[in-house]
Amino acid sequence: MSNFIEYVKMAIHNIMANKGRSFLTMLGIIIGIASVIMIMSVGQGTTNQMNEEIDSAGAGQIQVMCSNDAMNAGEYITPEDMDALMDQIPGVEAVAPGSGWTGTTATGKGDFSISLTGATETQPLFSTTQIKRGHYFNAQDVEEARKVCVISDKDAKRLFGSDDVVGMDIDVEYNNISKSFTIVGVTQQPENGTFVTYTYEGMPVYIDVPYTALQEYDDSYNEFYYIVVLADREMDSSAVSDQVVKVLDARHQSAGEDYFQVQSFQDIMATLNTMMGAITGFISFVAGISLLVGGIGVMNIMLVSVTERTREIGIRKSLGAKTSSIMAQFLAESAILTVLGGFIGILLGLAGAYGICTILSSSQGMDLSPGFSIPMVLGATLFSCAVGIFFGIYPARKAARLSPIEALRRN
Amino acid sequence: MEPLIQVRDMCKVYNPGENEVHALDHINLTVQKGEFLAIIGQSGSGKSTLMNMLGCLDVPTSGEYHLNGSDVAAMNDNELSVIRNKEIGFIFQGFNLIPNLTALENVELPLIYRGIDRKTRKTLAVNSLRMVGLEKRMTHKPSEMSGGQQQRVAIARAIAAKPPVILADEPTGNLDSASSKEILQILKEMHRDGKTIILITHDDGIAAQARRVVRILDGRIESDVINPNFS
Numbered sequence: 001m002s003n004f005i006e007y008v009k010m011a012i013h014n015i016m017a018n019k020g021r022s023f024l025t026m027l028g029i030i031i032g033i034a035s036v037i038m039i040m041s042v043g044q045g046t047t048n049q050m051n052e053e054i055d056s057a058g059a060g061q062i063q064v065m066c067s068n069d070a071m072n073a074g075e076y077i078t079p080e081d082m083d084a085l086m087d088q089i090p091g092v093e094a095v096a097p098g099s100g101w102t103g104t105t106a107t108g109k110g111d112f113s114i115s116l117t118g119a120t121e122t123q124p125l126f127s128t129t130q131i132k133r134g135h136y137f138n139a140q141d142v143e144e145a146r147k148v149c150v151i152s153d154k155d156a157k158r159l160f161g162s163d164d165v166v167g168m169d170i171d172v173e174y175n176n177i178s179k180s181f182t183i184v185g186v187t188q189q190p191e192n193g194t195f196v197t198y199t200y201e202g203m204p205v206y207i208d209v210p211y212t213a214l215q216e217y218d219d220s221y222n223e224f225y226y227i228v229v230l231a232d233r234e235m236d237s238s239a240v241s242d243q244v245v246k247v248l249d250a251r252h253q254s255a256g257e258d259y260f261q262v263q264s265f266q267d268i269m270a271t272l273n274t275m276m277g278a279i280t281g282f283i284s285f286v287a288g289i290s291l292l293v294g295g296i297g298v299m300n301i302m303l304v305s306v307t308e309r310t311r312e313i314g315i316r317k318s319l320g321a322k323t324s325s326i327m328a329q330f331l332a333e334s335a336i337l338t339v340l341g342g343f344i345g346i347l348l349g350l351a352g353a354y355g356i357c358t359i360l361s362s363s364q365g366m367d368l369s370p371g372f373s374i375p376m377v378l379g380a381t382l383f384s385c386a387v388g389i390f391f392g393i394y395p396a397r398k399a400a401r402l403s404p405i406e407a408l409r410r411n
Numbered sequence: 412m413e414p415l416i417q418v419r420d421m422c423k424v425y426n427p428g429e430n431e432v433h434a435l436d437h438i439n440l441t442v443q444k445g446e447f448l449a450i451i452g453q454s455g456s457g458k459s460t461l462m463n464m465l466g467c468l469d470v471p472t473s474g475e476y477h478l479n480g481s482d483v484a485a486m487n488d489n490e491l492s493v494i495r496n497k498e499i500g501f502i503f504q505g506f507n508l509i510p511n512l513t514a515l516e517n518v519e520l521p522l523i524y525r526g527i528d529r530k531t532r533k534t535l536a537v538n539s540l541r542m543v544g545l546e547k548r549m550t551h552k553p554s555e556m557s558g559g560q561q562q563r564v565a566i567a568r569a570i571a572a573k574p575p576v577i578l579a580d581e582p583t584g585n586l587d588s589a590s591s592k593e594i595l596q597i598l599k600e601m602h603r604d605g606k607t608i609i610l611i612t613h614d615d616g617i618a619a620q621a622r623r624v625v626r627i628l629d630g631r632i633e634s635d636v637i638n639p640n641f642s
Binding site: 003006013014017311312314315316317318319320321322323324325403404405408 | 466469488495501523525526
């Protein structure tokens with residue numbers, strides 16, 4: 001319908017004739033859309049960043065825990081169970097015992113708490129950490145329960161003031177027993193992440209030691225209530241989880257007892273993403289209310305405009321404008337106002353999100369960039385269009401239904 | 412030949428029930444094509460109501476109104492809009508131009524509602540502005556023109572879509588005598604060109620310019636005479 005273009009032109013003409021008022025009308029929509037877009041893209045950026053960090057730290061990991069029932073029955077996961085998981089399930093690349101504790105150590109640099117992680121030679125598979133000096137301890141070290149350890153370059157510097165420490169000993173005291181561990185490897189501490197691989201002042205020194213070496217402090221080294229299985233990252237970790245439970249149940253004759261509980265990395269990610277989604281959704285909802293208020297603002301101004309232009313409407317009707325023509329003109333006006341406002345809002349929102357991420361990145365040492373998605377922008381545009389049409393209907397109807405005589409009589 | 416306007420027993424009652432006002436009381440009126448007719452009456456006589464009826468801005472309470480073959484009395488809102496657009500050109504006392512549009516854009520308005528394409532529209536609008544001698548004022552807004560010029564724009568607007576009837580409601584009411592003369596001259600020229608002109612006024616001097624004078628009193632036609640002095 002070619003006339004529709006004429007009504008849109010009339011609407012634009014009128015918007016341009018009242019620039020100041022048009023801008024103020026749009027302001028509510030601009031602020032509403034900008035805040036929704038800003039929150040959504042910062043939220044999306046945070047989620048992306050978190051996923052990326054968690055992914056590099058733990059993709060493919062499956063945590064296996066013994067239930068209370070299992071522990072009451074004296075059933076724990078043994079080193080033999082771990083070997084069985086490795087041998088019997090395709091796609092299992094490594095199994096790490098969940099053992100360790102925090103003791104103390106004293107060096108020339110002072111007293112430190114020191115956290116020992118009982119590990120096997122497969123531990124490096126679990127992370128992307130690189131060896132900087134020396135090497136990781138090997139299967140033989142584990143088998144013979146040698147007192148060796150691997151430390152990060154950063155922690156080495158804290159203890160000794162240098163990372164050239166291969167061959168040096170660390171004395172660890174725990175349970176009133178003091179043992180000496182020889183450093184065989186130094187790892188490269190990864191760059192600070194934002195959420196997961198975050199480090200802080202005064203955190204303990206971390207070292208990896210063969211889990212068998214922990215025996216000398218504590219007899220329970222060969223019984224674990226918690227292990228971590230590393231599955232091939234390409235595989236469906238929930239399928240691998242099922243098999244892990246099956247194998248363990250078979251070995252402990254505990255089918256149906258619910259002794260072993262698994263939580264795959266996928267589950268954790270899903271929970272986390274749901275949580276982030278809920279938070280972002282809620283804040284967006286609150287911001288959406290401001291959009292609603294903006295819409296009411298548009299309606300209000302359009303109503304004022306109808307009253308002000310009653311005479312104009314009368315003239316147009318006397319010249320042959322139909323109810324639908326007047327309706328189309330006024331609806332086009334409010335739709336253009338909100339869509340234009342929405343467009344400006346999107347730009348401002350993205351700029352704001354970029355600004356927030358930059359400020360957070362530089363002041364908090366985080367590494368954030370705003371998430372941007374086409375559906376999000378499209379959704380915001382459609383929504384502002386819908387707001388314009390919805391809140392434009394009432395004033396437009398009011399305008400269109402004026403009787404021409406009444407309208408002409410008014411001054 | 413069928414008359415252009417045929418009104419039979421037209422009544423208009425405001426506030427039906429209590430406080431009834433019979434603004435029009437059984438009006439009968441026939442206007443042939445090409446007539447120059449003045450409807451004269453004091454305020455409150457019902458002439459404005461008659462003008463609203465003739466202009467299809469309102470429908471009568473009872474009676475018949477045939478305009479150029481269409482039965483207007485039975486029409487709904489949208490049909491009335493179409494009829495106004497096709498059959499009637501309005502000239503108002505207060506000019507009724509849209510303030511933020513230029514002279515040309517104002518003249519184009521009825522053509523837009525007629526659905527005429529942009530090019531033809533512009534040609535028609537320019538032509539009718541030329542007819543009232545305003546070809547040099549096309550881009551001016553109403554506030555930049557004198558009252559006489561504004562009324563000429565309104566006349567250009569009324570004739571742009573070439574409607575058969577021109578309905579002028581006190582067209583000189585807001586103008587000085589020089590401008591009034593000018594406007595009446597234009598109306599006479601239009602009549603000479605074959606347009607049907609209905610002039611509504613309270614002023615005997617103005618009415619005397621028309622060929623036929625219909626006098627309204629209390630909602631009835633008091634007299635309907637041919638002006639012997641019409642030139």
